[in-house]
Amino acid sequence: MGRYATIAGTGRYVPERVLTNADLDEMLGEPVGEWLVENVGIEERHVMADTETTSDMAVVASRQALARAGISAAELDLIIVATDTPDYISPATASVVQAKLGARDAGTYDINCACAAWVTGLDAAGKYIATDSDYDHILLVGAYGMTRFVDWTDKYTCTLFADGAGAVVLKAGDEPGVLAGGLLASGEYHNALGIYTGGTSLPATLEVIRAQGKPRVQFVRKFPATFNTEHWPPLVRKVLAKAGLGLDDVALFLFTQLNLRTIEATMATLDQPMSKTHWIMDKWGYTGSACIPMALDDALEQRTLQRGDYVVFCASGGGLAMAAAVARWTLG
Template identity: 45%
Template sequence: MRNSVILSSGMHVPEQVYTNQYFNDLLGEDVDTWLRENVQIYERRWCNEEESVADLCVAAAEKALAEGDLKATDLDLLIIATDTPEYISPSTASKVQHRLGAVNAGTFDVNTACAGFVTALDIASKYIRSDEQYNKVMIIGAYAMSKYLNMQDKKTVTLFADGAAAFVLGADTSDSGKGFLASELTTKGEYADWMGIYAGATKTPTTAAVVAENDHKLKILQRFPSELNPEMWSQLALNLCKRVGVEPHQVDHFFLTQININSIQATMDRLGLPMSKTTTVMHNYGYTGSACIPMAYEKAKKNGKIKEGDLVMFIGSGGGLSFGAVAFRL
């Protein structure tokens, strides 16, 4: 049976670093203390005026290809997960495909907000498992939310940041036991109007009045229950453990959405596991949405925290509210 395995990966973040002191000065108050004590964000990266999400995608993709000693022409499919696209239409993936020279790759975008990378990992794996013409698939989680921030909105401007990370997945026919094992996608659509970018599309087209009110920027309209992510993430982990036939302690590493370190700690507590079984990247990169889970994977790989044969879970959530979980054997 064909299975989807991770061949290589890579990440890229903009050069511009914004420390918490920048926001103290911008907002005229001490936000650094709250950020350090509550979410453990110390600095983040933002695109410059000339950079866009496609630039981040291309740079991450090139690193993933180089690590796998692959050429762009080897790719059969390119999927980009983002809710900060290059354009409303056409897809970001089509722009990135051309810039990479991935002339043999079909393309499309996925938008399940910050759950997008896990969703793309699920989709790509099933393409590979079910269709012999897809042997190498690249997925990219990308985020350039700095372009959508209201610089005076303390609830959003201090948290959100930019970055991209890519996986190249390949077909394995060796019956090695590696690769995709199980997945689950679920949504709580009743929260769709709680956080998002609510202008600039068909419901509320961009007008001068919309721009004047910053309605085309990211807004948090209602505060999400603090227990929601830990409840959903831990339940998804338990569901996948049951399907794979393991106990939570047998999972070697968890890669979780990086919006709030308290949610990660609460999830690991619910599973009865130490924080050493997860990796966090919000400290120096802020919240990078669809990119944060593969960025955490890159950090864990670089630090030697994961190895061949490990059982890992990728669990994400994002506006909508969308949730996704995938179990992989490395």
């Protein structure tokens, strides 16, 4: 009998504060809202409170996922936090989440490959459970507090980024769940989009802060506008082939939630209807490493996944890092 990782529960956290496109029009002193809706699909975004941290958001989403999975924090064997906006440079935010949940027996680590981190973690967690009997329950949470690093005068970033968290609990089972995954990267674009101060390359010294301001997310140089639409389809096809599946076998495709037009173009390239995907950037903005588990949780409230349905997850982020995975739905 085989051993597989299955998704046992999902959860999310959306901060209370809402920032609409009209709010940004006023803040920036120029109209950006109409362009955002037409070209990106974002109408509003949610922003974490001044008193909230990345780990706080992760914990709320995690508790919901644990409750739905019927698993206590004490039963967790591993906590993986996917984030590039950690509570601290060191130690890992996953350790903070472990302490706040009271998951004393769980190992911890963070994954930072920007917005591809959660899908990367899904691939890793699936392999842990499938190959090592020490891992029966894994909490995988994407948490994103990028508005802490936004320059609110920069219309190229403050219009996109938002905050939130999404989580899944994976458990060991004897029927197929997480089936296959794949990773790619185009490291030549590592200096195109990111937060470039605060690390060893450019420490946040007084001199650096005086010259460049506090650490902030920046588009430093351009990368191809068609990057995702060129790279997502072959990556999706590759992981489906590894699982012995075709495109028409998939019930739900979930992509990085940065741009609805990119998702539309990708689904057209794959010759799949938009009814087989789901998006959340219109109401929650771009939530980076949290966006795909948040989209999954939201999709489950609006549609029914049947036991045996296949779900594809495909993400990309700064670096440029990419990840895809396919899972068989075992709930319901």
